[in-house]
């Protein structure tokens with residue numbers, strides 16, 4: 001920029017200026033510029049959206065469904081979501097007043113935080129965590145406070161650690177089980193203990209359960225279903241992961257009427273509504289797509305078993321993740337930082353994994369490997385990683 005083009009002020013808001021770029025995106029800009037890379041990097045289902053769901057979107061277009069919908073979303077979709085949550089999560093939400101269709105869990109999370117955070121309010125979250133949690137709290141003018149989870153505890157969240165992190169400014173806690181990036185899940189007893197702390201300290205819970213269908217053993221247990229919790233919970237879910245519908249950008253937020261109304265006020269002025277085409281596809285997913293979930297989950301299970309076994313054999317200790325589609329092995333024994341490991345692995349063997357510190361300081365010493373790609377890719381990646389680690393010695 002030449003001198004006379006410069007502005008006197010920096011127009012970017014201070015709280016935006018202080019937000020770092022996503023570590024994952026930066027890393028994957030490098031990956032995109034290279035050939036022959038096997039990517040265990042991106043958290044996207046390795047399946048195309050099932051055909052009947054894509055067809056429903058095409059059908060909607062063919063029939064001229066190109067309009068806005070109600071701000072809350074199509075009532076038919078909200079009713080189906082209500083029934084789905086009752087059957088599978090044992091939570092009752094009124095489709096008229098307690099369910100809002102959003103543009104992915106991403107938007108649902110944003111409006112949930114903006115609806116509840118006053119400037120300076122503290123929001124707890126467990127870390128390592130999904131890359132957008134801390135910035136999303138910051139964008140809502142809140143103060144994010146991380147609670148460390150650890151490999152030796154399977155990265156589960158301990159109720160005592162939550163209690164110890166609460167201050168008079170703490171308003172809410174953000175939960176994500178099954179978790180990205182660790183694949184951790186919680187038992188029903190663990191969920192109940194966390195609920196007890198939230199009730200005792202009058203906290204609101206935002207629970208991102210986007211990976212709940214990808215739970216490999218035991219039943220997924222939602223904190224919203226614990227007696228006394230619905231009143232203080234914003235439940236977030238979506239279609240991206242279980243139905244392989246990331247590109248449709250469709251999710252939802254469920255909460256008691258006053259909280260739903262607060263989220264609606266933001267959503268109606270910022271987003272207006274989710275795409276009608278995606279909503280029609282989501283209707284098809286819930287009406288006829290539940291078997292697709294089971295088929296994909298079984299494939300992920302095989303890939304998980306293979307990649308976790310491979311990491312342990314290679315000498316990169318890896319716990320068995322019970323949910324989502326990520327393995328989170330420790331790379332400490334190589335003596336490299338997670339960033340050095342990831343960059344060198346990419347340069348020398350053309351395998352992309354995500355450095356653990358992209359998920360917060362607690363992720364250092366680990367890398368995240370998505371096992372949602374094909375089994376052939378898992379096998380090739382395991383061979384290349386083994387070679388890389390052998391050559392380090």
Ligand SMILES: Cc1ncc(COP(=O)(O)O)c(C=O)c1O
Nearest residue numbers: 043104105106130180238240251
């Ligand atoms: C924990 C978690 N929440 C939310 C999202 C975003 O979901 P959506 O595609 O519904 O916006 C992701 C995507 O990776 C995620 O891992």
